[in-house]
Amino acid sequence: MDAGIEQLLADGRHARAFDLIVPAFRDRVFRLAYSILKDRAAAEDAAQETLVRVWKALPGFDGRAALGTWIHAITRNTCLMEIRRRRPTVSLDDPDADEAQQAAAAASVGPGADPERDNLLRMVETLPRNQQEAVRLFYLEDRSYEAVAEALGMPLGTVKNLLHRARKKLMELAQPDREVKAA
């Protein structure tokens, strides 16, 4: 699939290539955006913006990186810009800011019909950001480590390690004496 698109790009047939890129990548772009932004509407907007950027930049795609890696990099940049736009005065690398974001996200998980599920979602929100992204993406991407590694631009082993640590942390948090209670 990607080989056919890359051949079209090599031939300079960008419009035709883009017509194939959209159905091939839109869901992956959306899922990656969702794993970062954790909001369906925002993720859809980011997916739109990402594909528009891909359309604009396609004539300059030189094939040095794989097409999927290139598109996922654009997706991540688009999402990070959206996060910065929402919180323009807070650094993404600031650990205090990360905690504040986690607390806000945890508070956003409202009461649902399944308390155990709600509790688990709150626990996920307390994980470090890279573990959260790996966990969300893994279960969105049909549990494929390869797809998660490509989307996050990480080695396969790093993704496995992130996911393993996340699950172990959730096992600890799920103990009765440490259960995260609803706010």
Place this chain on the structure above:
Amino acid sequence: MNAPLNYHPCEAFEHEIADLVDGLLSAADTGRVRSHLAACAACRSWQAQYAAVHDQLASALPKPSLSAGFDAALNSRIQELKTANGRESRRVAADQEHDALLVSLRQQTGRRAVLGALATGSVVAFGLLALQRVVLQIAAVHAALQGGERLTVVCGAIGAAIAAAVIVWTLSRSAMVTPRFVRW
């Protein structure tokens, strides 16, 4: 998920148990790990709780999908960009056409100036030759004339020479003019 947690599976088997839960182990490794689980209660307990977290995440995490109007909205944005790009392309093409026209006009003007100079030179040369003959004939006539007739002929000849010079100068000026084009 709320059963007491065994935090310490056998170190050598921890990652293999995780891979077993994810279905990543080969048949041979699966058999080996299952044999260990059958013999090790701690690992068996840890594996059960690890698998429970895995299953709960699989069912609890939302799996949103794109809205039905996603493709239409995207196509609309792309068409807007194409239209904007088309306008820009037409503006660039018009600018290029304008520049090419200016270059062409400047080249034509240069050719015209050269031809004008050649024509002016030829006219001046022929004029001088003709003037020489006229002067010689005037001199011959002048020698044959007497008193008032001589003065009349000399004045007439000088007037004709001045008129001819004015005509030649005017023609040469009009041929040498090079128009200047200003782009705005």
